[in-house]
Amino acid sequence: MCSHRPMKFFVLISSLVFVLSSCTKKDNNKNYLLEGSLKKWQPLTLTFNGPEVSEMDSINPFLDYSLLVNFSNKDTTYTVHGYFATDGDAANSSAENGNKWRAKFTPGETGKWKFKAYLMEGENIAVKQFTLPKKNKSIWNVNGEFQIQPVDSTANGFYRTGMLVYDNAHYLKQSETGKPFLKNGVGSPENFLAYSEFDGTYDNGGPATPTLHEGLHDYSAHVDDWKDSDPVWGFYNGKGIIGALNYLSGKGMNSLYFLAMNENGDGNDVWPWVAPNEQTRYDVSKLDQWEMVLTHMDELGMAMNVFTQETENDTILNKGELGLERKLFYKELVARFGHHLGVVWNLGEETNRSPEQLKSYADYIRKIDPYNHPIAVHNHVRVTGERREGRPLDPIKETFTPMLGYRNFEVPSLQMYDTTEVHKEVKKWLNLSVQKKKPWIVYLDEIGHWDIGVTTDTAANNNHDMVMHSSLWGSLMSGAAGTSWYFGGKDVPNNDISAEDFRARDAWWDISNNAKKFFEDHLPYETMQNHDELVSNDKAYCFAKKDEIYVVYLPKNQTTDLTIGDGAFTIAFYDPKVGGMLFDKQNEGWKITKPNSVELSAYNGQKEKDWVIVIARK
Template sequence: MYSHPVKPYFVGLCAFILLLCGCNEKGLSDSYDLEGTLRKWQPVTLTFDGPQVSETDSINPFLDYSLVVNFSNKDTTYNVHGYFAADGDAANSSADAGNKWRVKFSPNTIGTWKFRAFLMEGKNIAVKQFSLPKKNESIWDINGEFEVRPVDTTAVGFYRTGKLAYDGTHYLKQSETHKPFLKNGVGSPENFLAYSEFDGTYDNGGPATPTLNDGLHQYPTHVDDWKENDPVWGDGRGKGMIGALNYLSGKGMNSLYFLVMNENGDGNDVWPWIAPDEQTRYDVSKLDQWETVFTHMDRLGMAMNVFTQETENDTVLNKGELGLERKLFYKELVARFGHHLGIVWNLGEETNRSPEQLKNYADYIRSIDPYEHPIAVHNHVRVTGERREGRPLDPIKETFTPMLGYRNFEIPSLQMYDTTEVHKEVKKWLDLSRKKKKPWVVYLDEIGHWDIGVTTDTAANNNHDMVMRSSLWGSLMSGAAGTSWYFGGKDIPNNDISAEDFRARDNWWNISANAKKFFEDHLPFETMQCHDELLSNDKAYCFAKKDEIYLVYLPKNETTDLTIGDGAFTIAFYDPKEGGMLYDKQNEGWKITKPNSVELSAYNGQKGKDWVIVIARK
């Protein structure tokens, strides 16, 4: 093995010989392997022969080389970062050395794409050089082209609906179908990637998890959810994790929240490096195995809420500043995973970082991510009565107010301690963002006291009815773009760190999926806004496009008046817990009390349950 290519002494003769064998003057082949379906949205993989190196080589393959590939068509140009891929099959071989260098690209249009790939060498060049230098000092400079055909009509997931993109509205859009994306997310375990069948993964001293073997997940109850022809790696590893994703997708969940780095954090069992303290040396085989999982998520249409750090460890990299290790961390994430179609980059869970630091992170990620994936951050919980420096502590306000209107920030990832505040808090940030001329996509990503969250189906303190009313429908009826469901900290063996069996919340997934399905099937929700002022009862919610359609959430044992427009309307009732059909009998649960006003009550006298009521113009 040699650490970098050696230039031949007899340049003229060697150049002639190399030309005959298809190599450049540094002895490296100008050929490449192209893989992929060559369909719109599906990844194109280019693999090149480059310097033979290892993860621990004296010339750092992650820091001291930079592979950049320029992809262009008649309308668009992308500069896409590549990465060291060891032997090109590291997920299966567990290789840590090789001469393969790779880039993955997700084409957004059909037709001819040309590319120019170049690999440069230099001290720390990976975080310095992101484009072709004026004087080409690359190890090689390779050109080629390929033809991309239209979307595969038999494709599934995001390969059919396209990349999730921010378009200046309150909902991400699916780029192919242009339909709004309503997130129905799983928020636990946050250490989902602490999986025993990934290379280089171990418990580095996190909390006691007596129900896990060696402190790592195996998802054993979901092995049977793995299906023939689903991916595995190595000698058949990965069935538990892939099966878990299959189960969740089958229950209507379309998003997963997970940390890619919790070194020195709650779990202390997830990191992308060869060791927790080797923060410029990346574990190629582990990351290739992650890639297998993320590709399966694209096929399932399951969005990736990628949390890059958490509150306990957000100074691990450069003491919280945007230094070399942090830049390399973001660059490796973007290079290896940026081609995925459902990504949201989250700057940190329960962030402690200053607005200036968060903006620096966001600016850097946006500068190296050619796909402009949405950027989010998650706030510390607000606890009533707690004080800091003589004033009320409001980390929600302190985190998000400075980000309003910021060019490289799209999503406040809300954590709410008091679920009764969810509805008004979501509306507040939607309204404020509109006033700043950059409407936000608001996510509700964690609720309740840290040790409760959403309980299991069989828990003695089952809180599903409360969460359904206050957080699920409460957020959606304000205009939130979706939710993620946190499991709490005490409900062992199904808490935020130790959760293994997602069926423990099977009933909850039904309730959550009911809401998503209702919005998608029955509402033009992207054109609607919160209009609680039209109701006489402040315990109810109203989401409406005035004079056209009104949606009212009515808690059990409550009634309310609704002010509506002139003309004829239809009315229908929906059971948010049971789901299913709409009940549309005209005289069951409503009556006209005065012009432009109706009184709403429980359908057919069933006051002991919550009701969703749709009033639409005929």
């Protein structure tokens, strides 16, 4: 086991400076440093001088101080929680003490903004004080203003398309473009942040992973995917993890599922604290290094599905209740990472917590998150034959039914043991949510038996064709808003917590990206819904905007009739495995059988393939 973190010999140099972005404003009289591009959707940073303290100070800098900043324009006010930042350059310096206090804010509107910042002191004030004090009870208060310019049209990722928001629909919306967001996600390794070049990170006794070096990820296969303009910290640390993100983004993957805390869990190697048992003392340099990785994800347009706990450890904090340590955990996550543009807060992987507990978590996060990021939870798995009190056990139903219509919950994160049930299960929860007048965004976030998931390309039991049909297209053709792909749990290279080289599934990323590109390039999918009643073969799927456009997924060796509207239509065929162009020969693969009905079959007689067929009004 290593020490808290090694100090590098360049600390005395790096800790004396801030690395500034394109706009910096320092006013010694007003005690703040403003950094950022001052462009819409790009975060700005306010750094203040405050008390000189350390992570382990007798007055806890995480609990007993509270920095709150109100950012306001002519229309609204955002109350943003700040945090202790040691020397202001902890990612590079590994500093454990300092006098810098920081808040990050992402402006979603142009024009003039003002801010009012208060640093307050008091026992446990960080989890008690959520508004600026009416009277001046603060150590200090600071006022300032700045001007935000329009979106940088040359920016990348979410800095160009805007924050992902819930808009009372079945897909998240990109705030700047107004377009829906279809998640094409990576779901393993769940301990993505168990990276050897993060400070204070070590294997704390998790399961043996002999394919990893001392139980941690290096992502050495992706060092060459790092680019000269990409971030690093310290002595060029971070190339492996940044390179891995670059590779995945280049394959069309736009989302990552990861645990922010797995202490006493499967990996037992990810936590935000200075040590696993110091749950009110946060490791500032580690979290600043996480921040560099998450900022790169924003630039790549990769959404962050932030899992706050897992099934093995969801009683670690306050025995599962919303107590002091849990409140502080959520507050630190929101304060340090809430400004990111693609965040979904997930209340727990394979949750065991009661509906009342889950709702209390969601209420608290919504109260302190100024951006109202979507809130999700992941169900425990349904296993055939399991019973409770003489009846079949249905953890999916038990998790999600109490959450239907709940004001502070938007995303059921589905785990499906039986992939043949994916299609109907997604339809079920979409329909139930509409009935409760709060449409859900349904994600498929884990599939299959725990030790299988999606296999590597070269696996003897390669299951890509099956997963493509049942889970990828099965979910999207039901109206799911996207997927995350779990790798399976056997202790072999490149499965769940042992995953190092994402190229082991290079062919799968292409198959998954084919589906995303098809939906984005050819369909007004946000206006469509499942219409399986229009096809005669129950092995086929139909997704449609009736009388305008119909999409049918036809498995190999199958035919089906499709009921369509009156008038002239075009037809085109798409190979979901190969991707690429649409084949649009008019007389190969369909024929009119009766008025308002066509018989669909494989394109050009290629029955050994699955086909996606598009029938659109001329």
